[in-house]
Amino acid sequence: MTDTFEPVIVGFTCNWCSYRAADAAGTARVKYAPNVRLIRLMCSGRLDPAFVLKALAGGADGVLISGCHPGDCHYIEQNYKALRRFLLLRRTLKGFGVEPERVKLVWASAAEGVRLAHEINAFVEEIRKLGPLNWPKWDNQSGRDLPADIEPQPIEEVPA
Amino acid sequence: MIENHKPKIGVYVCHCGSNIAGTVNVDDVRKWAQEKLGPEGVVIARDYKFMCSSLGQELIEKDIKELGLERVVVAACSPHLHEKTFRTAAEKAGLNPYLTELVSIREQVSWVHTDKAIATEKAKSLVSGTVQRIAYNTPLEKQKVPINANTLVVGGGIAGIQAALEIANAGFHVYLVEREPSIGGHMAQFDKTFPTLDCSACILTPRMVEAGTHPNITLMTWSEVTNVSGFVGNFDVRILKKARYVNEDVCTGCGICTEKCPKKVIDTHYEAGLGYRKVVYTPFAQAVPRFPVIDRPNCTFFQKGTCKACEKFCPTNAIDFKQEDEFINITVGNIILATGYDLFDAGRVTNYGYGRLPNVFSSIEFERLSNSAGPTGGEITLRDGKTKPETVGIIHCVGSRDKNFNNYCSSICCMQSLKFAHIVRERTGADVYEFYIDMRTPMKAYDEFYQRVLDEGTLFVRGKVAEVTNAARYPHEKGKLIIHVEDTLVGKQRRIPVDMVILSNGMEPRHDAKQTGQTFGISCSSDGWYIERHPKLDPVSTMTEGIYIAGCATGPKDIPASVAQGAAAAARVLDKILQKEVEMEPIRASVIEENCSGCRICNSMCPFNAIAFIGDLKVSRVNPALCQGCGTCVAACPAGAITGTGFSNEQIFAQIDGLLMTV
Amino acid sequence: MNKYIYYPGCSMEGSARAYAESLSQVAKILDMELATVRDWNCCGATEYLSINLIPAYSLIARNLAIAAGQVNGTNELMAPCSACYLNLEKADYYMAERPALGEKVNEALAAGGLHYKPGSLQIRHLVDVLVNDIGLDVIKSKVVRPLTGLRIAPYLGCMVPRPDYQHRWSDHEYPLELDDLMHVLGAEVIDFPLKTDCCGGHMSQIAPETAYELIRRLVSEADEYQADLMVTVCPMCQMNLDAYQGEANRFFGTKYQMPIVFFTQLMALAFGIDAKSAGFGLELVSAKKALARIGVEAPAPEPASPRRKPDGLPMPPHRRKKYASGREASDEKIAVAE
Known part of the structure; x- marks a missing residue:
């Protein structure tokens, strides 16, 4: 092992296209960076943004989301919903002080093993450049305070 | 339940000969699972040369019976290859099949990485993820749905004709849809066929006639499928029947209209631009059906309002200039796409x-x-x-x-x-x-x-x-x-x-292959040909249950190969029909009604219209017969009131925890 | 008004003066504003890139950097010479595709206080600009003297449509842009099969026999089609086919008299400009006869100036005398005799 930073990346794939792309990469013996651990969902539309936050909070440095190409979704159009959530999520992350580039969406069809491997490699490099994610450690038990440099903001009442 | 009782988990690591063991230290993974995952419920961890062999499967069955395993994790190849194998094995030993999970340490680890230490580490974390997840798996029962015995064959080339005839001869009804005026496809244009040099028309025509006259085949030429909904066993199909301007009920196919038509145009289709045809025409002499078609854009009557020569000379008054395109709805259980090239x-x-x-x-x-x-x-x-x-x-x-x-x-x-x-x-x-x-x-x-x-x-x-x-x-x-x-x-x-x-x-590939694929819910490879479920072992099935592909739609093929595929697809369809009902994966969403606020966000999320709002109760409810299990509504529900079997939040959260565990 | 940054290249001031003169007429009529790249330098022509990449690309990129610095309302850099166009395009493309090369080139440029970010300019050839930006309809509307009856062999040469990094051309082997342009001028355009074949390039300098054969193929094919003249879009093509046509004739014992002119010259003619201002008369194989077919009086080629006689002071002895070739040795002999 070298001293370079090895990011930990959690990937979410759909069952029909992108997981099969990973299978195809394997069958074709395409080599790619070992930093990504994949979780299979039925559809990228199943991706709850909470999964991404959970992964980042749990120690992942980046999250890869992958689904069928637009128009090719096994469930007709659910990948578009994944795309919408992904775009919103990136904005939310920015608000949290997390670089939005830590979450990436890649379309991969069942035939695109090589492409998926290529995207994984590229993403690992991007995260390596960003460095480890310093997610604020929050201690539920002690109810530890916010870091000193963050002023608690008065809560503004928003009319419903 | 988990708090009080950790289910007993068995972990089985496969060598796959040297496919896995060559890159992953299998022994280390097994030992690690036994020791480190003990607190997570792992009671036994084993490794074996080929887990998928009957001996490997027996190993699991024996442990289930003797150790009372409640969950089984097999670290081997992709679930798309052997998930069914191991679930069936576990079921034989009395364990619900959905309590067995596969971890892909071959396609996702040993075949794509080279460093043994790193590969072993990744294999461990993948196993850990699934061990954490499987504690939350629940037993599921497969649903059974009756299969409609009618079949739709799209494309009337030699592959489609063969498929239609096989099914029709077995006694089941087939709708054969062709967008050209006649069936026959490319083969009808050829002179000789290699290597025997028999005359193409001589061997094709009898098959075309058989398909055209078969009591079990409804032939729909000059027609196109515009919409498909539903799922295996029950597809609702909408077909556009283009206006022929010829009344098929009275036309005898005598050909007088073609003879009398005063206008000739270059035949870019059947004659490949080398010859001419009339404006009211059958593409070739042996066309099936024999009814002609009026080429509206070129017809003098449609352009200038005069002529009507065909109408004047037709002995049975079959010419009908007022005919309009119509839509026909049918229901079928299976579909074969033989759309050609x-x-x-x-x-x-x-x-x-x-x-x-x-x-x-x-x-x-x-x-x-x-x-x-x-x-x-x-x-x-x-x-x-x-x-x-x-x-x-x-x-x-x-x-x-x-x-x-x-x-x-x-x-x-x-x-x-x-x-x-x-x-x-x-x-x-x-x-x-x-x-x-x-x-x-x-x-x-x-x-x-x-x-x-x-x-x-x-x-x-x-x-x-x-x-x-x-x-x-x-x-x-x-x-x-x-x-x-x-x-x-x-x-x-x-x-x-x-x-x-x-x-x-x-x-x-057909210029509109992608669009057609989207209509039927199947996808194309990067070259544009339809993707098979498995290129070697399942060449006529697709990822979508109940949709089969045959002939050149899946890639270039000669006539014998297309015929063989047409027959193979037909055999797959007959297999489904004879089972009378189909088992559906029990991956479904359901609403916990006491948590539902009735916001109806989920209703618009579902492309299958499976979620309905119950006005009286002010809650949404999922119709399990329509739900396809994508899980989008589960992710969308702001109250967390929808759960998805097989992929619940608890399962995914646990898996994330497991993956990120220090190994 | 269509604005372009204009990279003339060395030929436009020398051998391809006819091109430069006709272009300035055409640009005026088509309302094109051409802002010349300030203090431009050599594009490296065809040789430098095959010798040493970094200096060659740095040489080219200097032009790009200056051009990018003088962007005023446009980032389109237009070159009329095919070799210049290809080199500029190549530098832009490879600096982006190979970041290591881009960095090295920019290191070199930094010595002169310059920097070029690949992709910041759109590099276009004149034909592409005329056909795709100005448009054939506009060009047609400016034609006042259609070239009716003039049979033209449109010859594009090899460097414009290939390798076509930005996919600007309809086809790489058989592009029809120049044909269409000539049609619009009212000319009779032959379907010239060798439109993208080689003109001989710099073979005329290093292996003349090879060049003669390549020239013969082009000229004889145009003659076979009974073309009145051949149009080119490239100073090098024009030079090879025009200046070496006589040599090729001598070599093969043929008698071709095929005038080779720039396409802008014909555009200028069609737009009503007189033949002299359109740069006619500068060609070596006279276009007089061809233009007479459409009733245009063309000036005859200027008589070649007599060869310079050795009437100056004698040269000092050559510094690399010990490697001197036979030819230099004989020069010395003459000097001694004088």
Whole structure:
């Protein structure tokens, strides 16, 4: 092992296209960076943004989301919903002080093993450049305070 | 329940010979799982050379029975390969199949990584993820849905005809939909078929007639499928029946209308632009059905409001200018797509001059030229329709095996070109040159045919043709087409003057294959051909249950292979029909009604209309018969009131925890 | 008004003066504003890139950097010479595709206080600009003297449509842009099969026999089609086919008299400009006869100036005398004799 930073990346794939792309990469013996651990969902539309936050909070440095190409979704159009959530999520992350580039969406069809491997490699490099994610450690038990440099903001009442 | 009781988990790590064990330290993974995952409920961890072998499966069954395992984790290959194997094994031992999970440490680890230490570490974390997840798996029961015994076959080429006949002969009803006025497909355009040289029409026509008259086949030509909904066993299909302007109930197919029609147009379709047809026409003499079609854009009556010659002369008053397009809805249990191919447009290879140099012909043009029912009555002539060629060059791989166009081999062109060479020599005695990159003649009696064509004196030049030009450099080239090629066997550039060039252009996916794929819910490869469920072991199925593919829709094929695929797809459909009902994966969403606030966000999320709002109770409810299990609503519910079986939040959260555990 | 940054290249001031003169007329009529790249330098022509990449690309990129710095309302850099166009395009493309090369080139440029970010300019050839930006309809509307009856062999040469990094051309082997342009001028355009063949390039300098054969092919094919003249879009093509046509004739014992002119010259003629201002008369194989077919009086080529006689002071002895070739040795002999 070298001293370079090895990011930990959690990937979410759909069952029909992108997981099969990973299978195809394997069958074709395409080599790619070992930093990504994949979780299979039925559809990228199943991706709850909470999964991404959970992964980042749990120690992942980046999250890869992958689904069928637009128009090719096994469930007709659910990948578009994944795309919408992904775009919103990136904005939310920015608000949290997390670089939005830590979450990436890649379309991969069942035939695109090589492409998926290529995207994984590229993403690992991007995260390596960003460095480890310093997610604020929050201690539920002690109810530890916010870091000193963050002023608690008065809560503004928003009319419903 | 988990808090009080950790289910007993068994972990099984497969060597897959050296496929996994060569890169992953299997023994280490097993030991680690046994020790470190003990607190997570792992009571036993084993490794075995081939877990999928019957001995490997028995190992699991034995442990389930003897150790009372409640969950099984198998770290082996992709779940798409062997999930079913292990779930069936566990079920035999009395464990609900959905309590067994596969971890892909072959496709996702050993085959894609090289460093053994890192690969082993990744394998451990993947196992850890699934061990954490599986504690939250719940037993699920497969649902059974009855299968509609009717079948839809799309495409009336030889593959579609074969599929339709097989199913119809077995006693089940088939709707055969074809967008052209007649069935027959490309095969109807050919003159001879390789390598036996039997007449294409002679072997095809009886099959077409059989399909046209079969009591179990509803033939719908000049029709296209516009919409498909539902799922295996129960597809609702909407078909556009284009107006023929001929009343099929009274038309006898006598052909008087065609005879009397005063207008001729170039037939770009069946005659490949070499011949003419009338505006009211049947594409060819043996067309099935025999009813003609009026070509509306070219019809004088539709353009100018006068003429009606066909109507005047029709003895049965079958011409109906008021006919309109109509939609027909049918319900079927299974669908076979045999939508065929488009011919590569030879004009795209501009350096071969097709479309510019008159005596450069495409393969389909030559088929028509050599066909005794074609525009020259089978005489092989130059574009002037008179002169016989004295030298002919046939160029292979036009648009195929070429990174500028298509990378793949179109597989039929070598044999097609050899057939052309034979026909040219037989009918004209001309000298024939074949320009090939590699000669591919692998099927039964194909290479023998190659030897025969060699013996007949056809000359073969190995090399990719750079250019076909009419620019003569030397006096003997004047007035000829010059084929400029690197002869790779001699190691020299050659310029060969010929009178006629035939381009053996390859096959391409249908121009609208992607759109059609979206209608039926199947996808295309990067080349544009439909993807099989498995390229070797399941070549006629798709990822979508109940949709099968046959013939050239999945890639270039010759006639025997297309026929075999048509029959194979039919066998798969019959298998489904005879089971009478189909098991559906029990991956479904359901609403926990006491948590539902009735916001109805989920209702619009579902493309299958499976979620309905119950007005009385002010909650949403999922119809499990329509739900396909994508889980989008689960993720969308702001109250967390929807759960998805098999992929619940608890399962995914646990898996994330497991994956990120320090190994 | 269509604005372009204009990279003339060295030929436009020398051998291709006819091109430069006619272009300035055409640009005026088509309302094109051409802002010349300030203090432009050599594009490296065809040789430098095959010798040493970094200096060659740095040489080219200097022009790009300056051009990018003077962007005023446009980032389109237009070159009329095919070799210049290809080199500029190549530098832009490879600096982006190979970041290491881009960095090295920019290091070199930094010495002169310059920097070029690949992709910041759109590099276009004149024909592409005329056909795709100005448009054939506009060009047609400006034609006042259609070239009816003039048979033209449109010859594009090899460097414009290939390798076509930005996919601007309809086809790489058989592009029809120039044909269409000539049609619009009212000319009779032959379907010239050798439109993208080689003109001989710099073979005329290093292996003249090879060049003669290549020239013969082009000229004889145009003659076969009974073309009145051949139009080119490239100073090098024009130079080879025009200046070496006589040599090729002598070599093969042929008698071709095929005038080779720039396409802008014909555009200028069609737009009503007189032949002299359109740069006619500068060609070596006279276009007089061809233009007479459409009733245009063309000036005859200027008589070649007499060869310079050795009337100056004698040269000092050559510094690399010990490697001197036979030819230099004989020069010395003459000097001694004087």
